[in-house]
Amino acid sequence: xxxxxxxxxxxxxxxxSGMLPVLSMLLRSLRNDDRWSLAAYRGLLGSAxxxxxxxxxxxxxxxxxxxxLIAGVPLGLLLGKTDLPGRRLYTGLFAVPLLLxxxxxxxxxxxxxxxxxxxxxxxxxxxxxxxAQWLFGxxxxxxxxSAVFLPIPMLLTMIFLRTVDxxxxxxxxxxxxxxTVLRGITVPLILPGIALAAVLVFxxxxxxxxxxxxxxxxxxxxxxxxxxxxxxxFQAATAAAAPMAGVTLVLLLMEAASLRGRAGQLxxxxxERGLPRIGLGAGRMAWAAATAGLAxxxxxxxxxxxxxxxxxxxxYQEALRHAGDSLLRSLVYAGxxxxxxxxxxxxxxxxxxxxxxxxxxAVDSMTLFLFALPGxxxxxxxxxxxxxxxxxxxxxxxxxxxxxxxAKYTALTSRISAxxxxxxxxxxxxxAQVAGAGWARRMALIVAPLARRGLAAAxxxxxxxxLRDTDITMLVYPPGxxxxxxxxxxxxxxxxxxxxxxxxxLMIAASVLPLALLALVPRLGRDLQDP
Amino acid sequence: MNIVxxxxxxxxxxxxxxxxxxxLAAGPGERVVILGPSGCGKTTVLRLIAGFEAPDTGQxxxxxxxxxxxxxxLVPPEARNLGMVFQDLALWPHLTVRGNxxxxxxxxxxxxxxxxxxxxxxxxxxxxxGLEERRPAALSGGQQQRVALARALxxxxxxxxxxxxLSSLDLDLNLRLRREILALHEALGFTLLYVTHDRxxxxxxxxxxxxxxxxxxxxxxxxxxxxxxxxxxxxxxx
Numbered sequence: 001x002x003x004x005x006x007x008x009x010x011x012x013x014x015x016x017s018g019m020l021p022v023l024s025m026l027l028r029s030l031r032n033d034d035r036w037s038l039a040a041y042r043g044l045l046g047s048a049x050x051x052x053x054x055x056x057x058x059x060x061x062x063x064x065x066x067x068x069l070i071a072g073v074p075l076g077l078l079l080g081k082t083d084l085p086g087r088r089l090y091t092g093l094f095a096v097p098l099l100l101x102x103x104x105x106x107x108x109x110x111x112x113x114x115x116x117x118x119x120x121x122x123x124x125x126x127x128x129x130x131x132a133q134w135l136f137g138x139x140x141x142x143x144x145x146s147a148v149f150l151p152i153p154m155l156l157t158m159i160f161l162r163t164v165d166x167x168x169x170x171x172x173x174x175x176x177x178x179x180t181v182l183r184g185i186t187v188p189l190i191l192p193g194i195a196l197a198a199v200l201v202f203x204x205x206x207x208x209x210x211x212x213x214x215x216x217x218x219x220x221x222x223x224x225x226x227x228x229x230x231x232x233x234f235q236a237a238t239a240a241a242a243p244m245a246g247v248t249l250v251l252l253l254m255e256a257a258s259l260r261g262r263a264g265q266l267x268x269x270x271x272e273r274g275l276p277r278i279g280l281g282a283g284r285m286a287w288a289a290a291t292a293g294l295a296x297x298x299x300x301x302x303x304x305x306x307x308x309x310x311x312x313x314x315x316y317q318e319a320l321r322h323a324g325d326s327l328l329r330s331l332v333y334a335g336x337x338x339x340x341x342x343x344x345x346x347x348x349x350x351x352x353x354x355x356x357x358x359x360x361x362a363v364d365s366m367t368l369f370l371f372a373l374p375g376x377x378x379x380x381x382x383x384x385x386x387x388x389x390x391x392x393x394x395x396x397x398x399x400x401x402x403x404x405x406x407a408k409y410t411a412l413t414s415r416i417s418a419x420x421x422x423x424x425x426x427x428x429x430x431x432a433q434v435a436g437a438g439w440a441r442r443m444a445l446i447v448a449p450l451a452r453r454g455l456a457a458a459x460x461x462x463x464x465x466x467l468r469d470t471d472i473t474m475l476v477y478p479p480g481x482x483x484x485x486x487x488x489x490x491x492x493x494x495x496x497x498x499x500x501x502x503x504x505x506l507m508i509a510a511s512v513l514p515l516a517l518l519a520l521v522p523r524l525g526r527d528l529q530d531p
Numbered sequence: 532m533n534i535v536x537x538x539x540x541x542x543x544x545x546x547x548x549x550x551x552x553x554x555l556a557a558g559p560g561e562r563v564v565i566l567g568p569s570g571c572g573k574t575t576v577l578r579l580i581a582g583f584e585a586p587d588t589g590q591x592x593x594x595x596x597x598x599x600x601x602x603x604x605l606v607p608p609e610a611r612n613l614g615m616v617f618q619d620l621a622l623w624p625h626l627t628v629r630g631n632x633x634x635x636x637x638x639x640x641x642x643x644x645x646x647x648x649x650x651x652x653x654x655x656x657x658x659x660x661g662l663e664e665r666r667p668a669a670l671s672g673g674q675q676q677r678v679a680l681a682r683a684l685x686x687x688x689x690x691x692x693x694x695x696x697l698s699s700l701d702l703d704l705n706l707r708l709r710r711e712i713l714a715l716h717e718a719l720g721f722t723l724l725y726v727t728h729d730r731x732x733x734x735x736x737x738x739x740x741x742x743x744x745x746x747x748x749x750x751x752x753x754x755x756x757x758x759x760x761x762x763x764x765x766x767x768x769x
Contacts, residue, residue, distance in 0.1 A: 167621035170583055173608040174615055175635030175686070184634055188625045276583070 003439040007356055010347040011363045018370040018407035021381030022245060028384045029238035040239035050223065054243065057220040060141055061206035067146045068153050068201050071294075073194055075150070076157025077182065078291065082278045085288050091158070093295045096303070098151040099511045101468045101485045103210035104504045105302060106144045107492070109135060110214070111501055112305035140215045145205050147298045152204075153197035160193030161186070166276050178278045199255045200372060203248050207374025210470050214492060220244065221471075224376050228383075228475065238384060241377040248373045256365070303508065310501035319502035326487040327506060331513075333398055333483060334467035337405035341462035342455055344406060345413025346448070352414065353421040364414070371411035375471025378407050382476050398481050404472035409465045413458035420454025421447070460514055467511055484510065532595050533558050534690050534722040535580055540589035542575055542746075549575045550746045553589075557739075559689075562716060562723040564733040566757065567743035573726040574618075576743075577692045580724065581615055582608035593690070609638065614683030614721075615692040618699075620675055622667035628654070628678050629663040632685045639686070653685045656715065673704050680712070684719065693725045697732065709735050730761065 032039050044050050075094065079087045097105050111117050113131040120128030134140065164186060172181040187194075209221040221244060228237035280287050310316070320327075351357060352364045370378065382404055386395040394400055428450060432442045448455065470485040477486060488503045495503075533556040542550040549572045557563045565573045578584045579591055582604055590600035593613070598606040623631055629650055636646045654660050657677040667675055676696060683691055693712075697705045709732065716723055727733050733740055740757035742750040750760045 165619075165621065167617050167619055168623055170581070170608075171615065171617060171621040171682075172623070172634060173583070174581060174611070174613065176609050176638030177607065180638050184637075185623055189623075191625075 003356060006439075007347060007351045010344060010351065011357065011359055013344060013406075014348060014363055014366055014410060017403050018378065018410070019366055021378065021385040021407065022370075022373070023381075024385040025238045025377070025381035026242060026245070029235060029242055032235060040235045041242070043236065044239050044243075050220070050240075053218055053220040053223055056138075056212075056218055057206050060138065060145070060212070060217070060219060061202045063138075063142045064145045064149060064205040065198055065202040067142065068150050069194065069198055071146070072150050072153030072197065073157050073187075075291075075294075076154040076161070077186075078287065079154065080158035080161040081182075081186070082280050082287070083284065084280060084291065085284065086292075090291050090295055091154075093299050094154055095151040096299055096512075097148045099464045099468065100148075100508060101210060101470045101488075102145065102148045102208055103214050103470065103489060103492070104306075104485075104507055105148055106140075106211045106214045107488075107500055107504050108302035108306035109140065109144055111309040111497065112302055113140075116497055118305050118308060136216050138217055141212050141217045144211050144215065145208060147302075148211075149201045149204060150298065152201050153194065156193040156197040156200075157190060160190035163193075164189050169276055173276070195255055199251050203251060203372040203374075206247060207244060207372075207376065207471070209374075209376060210489060221374050221376050224380060225475070228380060234380075234384070237380055241374075241380045244374045244377050248369060248377075252365070252369055252372060306501050306504055306508075310498055310505050312498060315496075315498040315502040316506070318496075318499050319506055322491065322499065323484055323487040323503055323506075326482050326484045327510065329398075329481060330467055330484040331510060333401055333405075334463050337402050337409075337466035338459045338462035340402065340406060341409055341413045341466070342459045344410055345415075345458050345462070346417045346451070346455060348410060348414040349417025349419075349421055349454075350443075350447070353418045367411035367414050370407050371409065373408070375404075375408060375469065376475065378404060379472040379475030382407070382472070395476075396478050398478065400476045400478065401473050401481070401483070404476055405462075405466040405469060408469070408472060409462060412461050412465060416458040416461060417451065417454050420451045420457075424450045460518075463514055464511055468507075533592070534561075534594060535724065536592040536595075537576065537579065537586075538590050538592065540579060540586040540591065542572075542579065542584065542587050548746055550579075550586075553746065553748060555741060555748065555751070557690075557722050557724060559722055560716075560720050562713075562725065562736055562738045563741060564725045564727060564737035564739070565741045565743055566727060566730065566733040568728055571743045572746040573728075573743055574694055577615070577694050577724065577726055580611075580690075580692060581613065582606065582611055612686070612688055613690040613692060614686060614688035616676075616679045616683050616694065616696045618695045620667075620679040620696075622675060622678055622682075624667055627664050627666055628659065628670075628681075631667070631678060631682050635682070635686050649685055653681045656684075656718070657681045657711070672700060673708065676700065676704075676708055677711075680715070684715065684721075687719070688721060690722045690724065693723065695727055696725075698727070698729070705732070712736065734758065 029040055030036055030038065078084055079091050084090070113119055113128070113135045115125075115128055115132045117128060117132075119131055135143070168185060168189065169181055172185045176184070207221050209219060209225055212219040213222055220240070224237050224240035224244070227233045227240055310319075348363055348367060351360050382400060383395075385391075386400060386403075388395075394403065424447065429442050429447055432446045437445070468485060469483075470489055473483050474486050474489060477483065482490075484503070484507055488500065488507065491503065492500055536556040538554055540550055540553045541548065553572070553576065555563070555565075555576065565576060567573050575584065579586055579599065580593075582599060585599045585602050585604045588601055590597050592598065593606070593611055596606070598604070598611060623634070626634065632650045632653060633646055636649065641649070650663065651660070654663065657680055659674060659677050659681060662670065662674065667678065670678065679696065697708055700708065712723075713736065723736070725733075725736050727736075734754050734757070737754055737757075740750070740752065740754055741748055742757060742760060750757060752760075
């Protein structure tokens with residue numbers, strides 16, 4: 001098979017799995033009784049309640065974005081640029097909440113600050129009432145989502161720091177101390193990364209519905225879900241999803257216009273050990289203590305509360321009895337999803353890196369748009385496209401869940417692959433070509449082995465994000481095929497706190513499982529850590 | 532008193548010894564060229580002087596004061612009052628020509644009127660008057676070289692370090708810029724420490740040549756002495 005054919009097929013697959021459902025959904029929202037109609041939109045836009053929900057969502061997203069940037073960028077600089085002791089450990093710790101379904105963290109904070117939480121046991125019901133009142137509402141949503149999305153600006157800052165040519169900083173170091181160099185040279189150079197982080201955090205917070213639902217704060221994405229699952233009003237559901245797609249599109253276009261695509265073109269400047277690091281000097285231990293304090297407060301304490309809440313064998317027995325099959329399905333679907341995401345991400349990453357087809361930019365933008373799009377919108381779109389008698393083979397089987405993973409998460413594996421492929425000199429593939437190898441052989445024997453670290457990282461990221469997916473799976477799973485996050489979410493309303501905590505702890509265990517396996521396979525672990 | 536002095540410095544990266552018992556001194560107004568093949572440690576010498584690296588053993592002095600010694604940097608780069616032109620120029624792409632020159636002046640709290648005057652004078656001196664608001668990407672290769680030179684000179688350093696600054700230019704431009712560097716040296720009187728692997732460039736620029744091989748000095752002498760030694764080495768190897 002020729003290179004152009006395979007890449008064109010991949011581009012088509014990305015379109016069919018993600019964009020076609022969204023387009024189908026938009027089309028369906030404009031049809032009423034086999035006629036074109038704006039009735040659903042009129043109902044939506046004429047409702048004061050909907051506008052209030054939209055305002056809630058926008059305020060929540062703006063607050064979370066502001067807070068994560070204020071904390072995440074300095075944290076990224078501290079972990080990515082200084083000689084802080086234990087920075088790899090802290091990076092891993094702060095990243096943990098991003099690997100879990102966001103509502104797991106909401107549950108863990110409720111186990112700490114809620115009316116039946118640990119604090120209630122220690123400080124009395126009066127204090128617990130006050131903290132619960134604070135947690136269940138906008139402040140709680142901001143706290144939980146900020147902890148969940150803090151790793152995005154932190155990690156993007158760290159990644160973009162590695163794209164800064166060390167000479168540019170050294171040239172400035174001859175003239176000014178580090179704080180001035182960071183302000184005047186380094187941060188402006190990584191602005192595309194910070195802007196990308198801001199847009200992603202805003203859109204992910206805007207589209208989040210699990211945490212606001214649990215913490216009882218009404219937001220717009222819930223509307224689409226409720227219209228579909230409670231009233232089965234598909235036209236209203238699609239109309240409610242359309243504004244979210246619009247906001248996503250507008251923000252991404254603004255980001256693309258202002259940065260002219262610089263955020264997507266990562267060129268790592270060299271090996272980490274070659275980068276100039278800021279010596280923290282005498283303040284090193286104080287910085288380390290402050291970082292440790294933040295990690296404990298944002299990650300370890302809430303997760304510790306969750307584990308403490310479920311600290312009985314009976315709770316885990318009950319959890320496995322209730323959701324053992326869901327756990328197994330989650331692992332299988334996430335494994336299949338990750339494998340397909342890695343393969344497709346590798347091909348789209350190759351397409352973006354080599355620009356082998358004219359549509360490379362469209363494919364890249366499409367994957368980013370779909371990643372930023374609320375999961376509920378993709379879910380509604382998938383139902384809209386595939387729920388027909390002729391496509392039941394897909395819709396009535398777990399294939400629809402995996403399609404959802406491909407639609408939403410290809411951007412992640414594609415960009416990881418593109419960055420890794422950018423580190424491989426073009427001459428490597430050219431040399432194989434000169435030697436007479438066809439494209440498939442070159443990819444299999446030269447390019448893929450050289451990009452193995454990126455492929456392994458892409459698989460891991462694909463697995464983690466497929467495993468934590470709630471929004472899409474919740475809408476599309478066929479009867480008898482729910483996953484663990486969905487089962488927990490449905491049990492959350494009426495389940496025993498100890499049972500929910502045990503299920504969430506199992507969810508965390510399933511998420512860290514591949515990381516533990518990596519630790520057991522030292523060579524692969526080293527490969528991933530040492531880019 | 533010497534402007535710069537390196538005393539018995541050694542430097543390793545991992546297992547690889549880059550400098551071995553290396554010593555060098557340069558007095559006021561001298562033009563010292565460090566000449567040697569790729570990988571012989573020339574750039575490391577400049578990085579030690581600039582303060583980006585600390586020597587494993589020995590010490591580096593500027594104006595008679597120790598600035599780094601035995602694995603420790605005593606004076607950070609920004610306090611060493613020296614200028615440097617990097618091999619890849621390292622012009623800040625997000626700043627204009629003015630911004631590139633102004634960065635160091637601002638860091639030293641030079642008043643605005645004084646900044647404007649010094650930037651204008653320096654740019655005119657290197658023949659870039661009127662290009663203040665351009666970004667580096669909008670300049671030709673030769674203009675970029677001049678911006679890098681102007682950025683290094685705008686703070687009136689006593690010592691200018693140049694790391695193969697002309698290696699990427701065609702011969703015509705290379706020759707023209709050599710003349711300009713010499714003219715600037717004549718006018719401003721700084722001490723020049725210039726690294727290159729090109730013999731003709733070295734002999735053209737230098738008042739003194741330091742020949743390096745595998746991290747060691749094999750000759751520190753006049754241009755004529757350097758020519759002779761290189762001829763002898765050529766004969767020996769043939």
